[in-house]
Amino acid sequence: xxxxxxxxxxxxxxxxxxxxxxxxxxxxxxxxxxxxxxxxxxxxxxxxxxxxxxxxxxxxxxxxxxxxxxxxxxxxxxxxxxxxxxxxxxxxxxxxxxxxxxxxxxxxxxxxxxxxxxxxxxxxxxxxxxxxxxxxxxxxxxxxxxxxxxxxxxxxxxxxxxxxxxxxxxxxxxxxxxxxxxxxxxxxxxxxxxxxxxxxxxxxxxxxxxxxxxxxxxxxxxxxxxxxxxxxxxxxxxxxxxxxxxxxxxxxx
Amino acid sequence: xxxxxxxxxxxxxxxxxxxxxxxxxxxxxxxxxxxxxxxxxxxxxxxxxxxxxxxxxxxxxxxxxxxxxxxxxxxxxxxxxxxxxxxxxxxxxxxxxxxxxxxxxxxxxxxxxxxxxxxxxxxxxxxxxxxxxxxxxxxxxxxxxxxxxxxxxxxxxxxxxxxxxxxxxxxxxxxxxxxxxxxxxxxxxxxxxxxxxxxxxxxxxxxxxxxxxxxxxxxxxxxxxxxxxxxxxxxxxxxxxxxxxxxxxxxxxxxxxxxxxxxxxxxxxxxxxxxxxxxxxxxxxxxxxxxxxxxxxxxxxxxxxxxxxxxxxxxxxxxxxxxxxxxx
Numbered sequence: 001x002x003x004x005x006x007x008x009x010x011x012x013x014x015x016x017x018x019x020x021x022x023x024x025x026x027x028x029x030x031x032x033x034x035x036x037x038x039x040x041x042x043x044x045x046x047x048x049x050x051x052x053x054x055x056x057x058x059x060x061x062x063x064x065x066x067x068x069x070x071x072x073x074x075x076x077x078x079x080x081x082x083x084x085x086x087x088x089x090x091x092x093x094x095x096x097x098x099x100x101x102x103x104x105x106x107x108x109x110x111x112x113x114x115x116x117x118x119x120x121x122x123x124x125x126x127x128x129x130x131x132x133x134x135x136x137x138x139x140x141x142x143x144x145x146x147x148x149x150x151x152x153x154x155x156x157x158x159x160x161x162x163x164x165x166x167x168x169x170x171x172x173x174x175x176x177x178x179x180x181x182x183x184x185x186x187x188x189x190x191x192x193x194x195x196x197x198x199x200x201x202x203x204x205x206x207x208x209x210x211x212x213x214x215x216x217x218x219x220x221x222x223x224x225x226x227x228x229x230x231x232x233x234x235x236x237x238x239x240x241x242x243x244x245x246x247x248x249x250x251x252x253x
Numbered sequence: 254x255x256x257x258x259x260x261x262x263x264x265x266x267x268x269x270x271x272x273x274x275x276x277x278x279x280x281x282x283x284x285x286x287x288x289x290x291x292x293x294x295x296x297x298x299x300x301x302x303x304x305x306x307x308x309x310x311x312x313x314x315x316x317x318x319x320x321x322x323x324x325x326x327x328x329x330x331x332x333x334x335x336x337x338x339x340x341x342x343x344x345x346x347x348x349x350x351x352x353x354x355x356x357x358x359x360x361x362x363x364x365x366x367x368x369x370x371x372x373x374x375x376x377x378x379x380x381x382x383x384x385x386x387x388x389x390x391x392x393x394x395x396x397x398x399x400x401x402x403x404x405x406x407x408x409x410x411x412x413x414x415x416x417x418x419x420x421x422x423x424x425x426x427x428x429x430x431x432x433x434x435x436x437x438x439x440x441x442x443x444x445x446x447x448x449x450x451x452x453x454x455x456x457x458x459x460x461x462x463x464x465x466x467x468x469x470x471x472x473x474x475x476x477x478x479x480x481x482x483x484x485x486x487x488x489x490x491x492x493x494x495x496x497x498x499x500x501x502x503x504x505x506x507x508x509x510x511x512x513x514x515x516x517x518x519x520x521x522x523x524x525x526x527x528x529x530x531x532x533x534x535x536x537x538x539x540x541x542x543x544x545x546x547x548x549x550x551x552x553x554x555x556x557x558x559x560x561x562x563x564x565x566x567x568x569x570x571x572x573x574x575x576x577x578x579x580x581x
Contacts, residue, residue, distance in 0.1 A: 050474055076476030083474075089331035089466045090521040096463075103464045104476040108457060136521075152467075 001028045002159040004049065004191050008058035011044050019044045020215045021058070024193075026208060028159070031186045032193040033206035035227075037236060040212040042195035043084060046162045049193060050081040062160060076104035080158035084165045084195075086149045094132045094140070094148050098124055101155030119155050127151035127181055143174035150178060154185055161185060163194035167201070176251050179205045199227065204246035211235055254519050254529055262515075262532045266313065269539035274301070274309040276543050308436035311444065312542045313535040315433070315501045318448040318493035320534020321527055323508025324515075325455040328462035328523030329486045330391050333516075336509035337494040340394070340487055341381055341401030342374045343505075346498035347429060348405040348412075349373015354425050355412045366428070367443050367499035374495030377401050378487055390469065394483065431502030431558025433542050440500040447499070451492025452531055458485040462523035504558045506565025507534050507541075513572050 004026045011019040019041045026032045034042040047053035048060050051067040060067045062078060070078070080101065088097065101123065102116040112120075124130045127147040132140065137148060146166060153161055163182065167175040179201055186192045196202050202209055203223040210220040211227065213235045219226045227244050254262075275282045282305065285297020319337055326335040337343055353359060353369035385397040409429075416422035461482045464475040473479055497504070511533040512526055519525035541561050549555045 047470075052470060052473055072473075072478050073476035076474060079474070081471065081474035083468065083471050085468060087468065089468075090516075090523060092466060092522065093520050096520065096522060097466075100464050100467065100475060103460070106460055108460060 033202035036212035123155035200247035315497035316534035316538025320530035322490040324530035344405035345377020346374035370499035430556035447496030454489035
């Protein structure tokens with residue numbers, strides 16, 4: 001069972017501090033939602049957790065091991081990361097893009113193993129994009145493209161999945177579909193940490209909500225513990241009459 | 254790439270190299286090839302053995318180096334406009350050769366020019382890596398490459414400006430136009446290891462180019478060691494291109510056009526494009542070299558670099574027009 005421990009993380013870009021003393025712990029099967037206004041430090045926290053940015057202070061541990069101390073490929077097998085910017089340089093075929101999730105397992109000058117092929121197939125099924133096989137990614141709608149990128153992340157079979165706003169710019173139905181896929185991969189034993197703006201979906205799908213503002217963790221816990229009326233007013237500058245409720249939308253076949 | 258496409262490409266390379274070996278305006282060498290196969294010696298067989306074989310081999314190698322490095326650089330920079338010129342290798346190798354020509358070092362040994370060109374390329378790359386720094390982004394690297402090219406080009410222009418007489422100037426100008434007409438076995442022995450080493454390095458790291466399609470940060474999250482990849486791409490290109498410039502002069506557009514042409518056959522995968530581009534570059538440069546011989550008038554040689562530019566530039570305009578508004 002995997003365990004993610006972030007403790008007292010501080011980080012800076014070009015000397016400007018963007019993360020102060022952020023701590024968070026999550027276990028296998030949990031979905032953690034990072035919420036907060038733009039510039040709150042959510043992406044930076046995800047980068048530190050992904051070993052892409054070395055914290056200036058504090059520790060990021062996966063199963064007790066420092067994430068920045070892991071070798072590149074070893075880390076890439078255990079931690080999958082979906083950036084907010086999902087642009088693709090070339091007009092790749094859908095299955096080729098998903099196959100990139102297996103890049104950390106590829107041996108130089110060797111073909112993909114049957115295990116790789118199986119992981120790609122099941123990731124494409126999980127993200128419901130099997131019918132898009134052979135299509136070019138630049139010919140897809142944003143919703144389809146989001147699921148293709150998600151399938152790429154799932155294909156790695158990582159213990160820790162980091163998603164930076166995976167449902168930004170998606171319609172309500174696609175938002176729900178992505179959240180269902182995320183929930184399902186946590187059920188299979190992954191730790192999912194995601195930055196998300198849709199508070200009602202965070203309340204509904206996350207086991208643990210972390211409210212961030214100006215580089216600091218302002219509150220965390222279950223959705224009800226974390227997203228209090230005072231904090232909503234203070235951090236987001238919004239009031240929710242009758243309190244924040246989980247999204248009641250559901251998928252119709 | 255589908256195997257029938259690959260077989261067709263290999264066939265094309267063989268035909269192009271054979272054509273480069275045997276085609277001449279007077280058709281003399283076809284008979285000589287027959288003599289060579291029968292083990293008879295003639296003027297034709299000596300021309301083949303001493304001049305044409307090294308020329309055909311160099312043509313294929315130089316083209317392969319340019320094609321492979323074009324594909325690698327386009328993949329690395331995620332930009333279909335990248336070509337071997339972009340990292341400043343062509344210009345700095347050219348400067349090395351021009352320095353050797355200017356100071357008359359060719360008089361010491363015929364290999365002085367290629368050696369100076371290779372050294373120039375190496376210095377250019379060292380300068381580039383120093384300028385860009387260890388953690389440079391692609392943009393910084395491109396800017397550094399442009400800067401290195403600018404410095405090398407200005408120095409080249411200065412040396413041409415300072416040429417003591419028109420003949421010295423002409424020598425430099427002709428060299429810069431690029432040619433395989435003086436190819437010999439010494440040049441093959443000098444350039445082949447450089448080009449093969451560079452191309453091999455690029456082939457070895459090519460799998461990292463696919464994750465890079467998703468951007469540098471995502472590539473890192475997929476286990477790509479970016480500083481190492483950048484070093485391998487720059488050094489590999491420097492060897493593959495510098496080795497070619499050293500013996501053939503600056504030859505443009507091969508590294509730009511060939512990956513473009515072949516990209517549809519590999520479903521746009523940058524990693525899969527590398528080897529086919531090496532083959533395509535070999536075929537195209539060999540055919541272009543045949544073209545220079547057929548189109549040269551008596552006493553007025555058509556230079557290889559001029560021909561590839563004449564063919565490549567309009568073709569590139571067409572490519573730009575036909576891919577407008579689509580992801581490559």
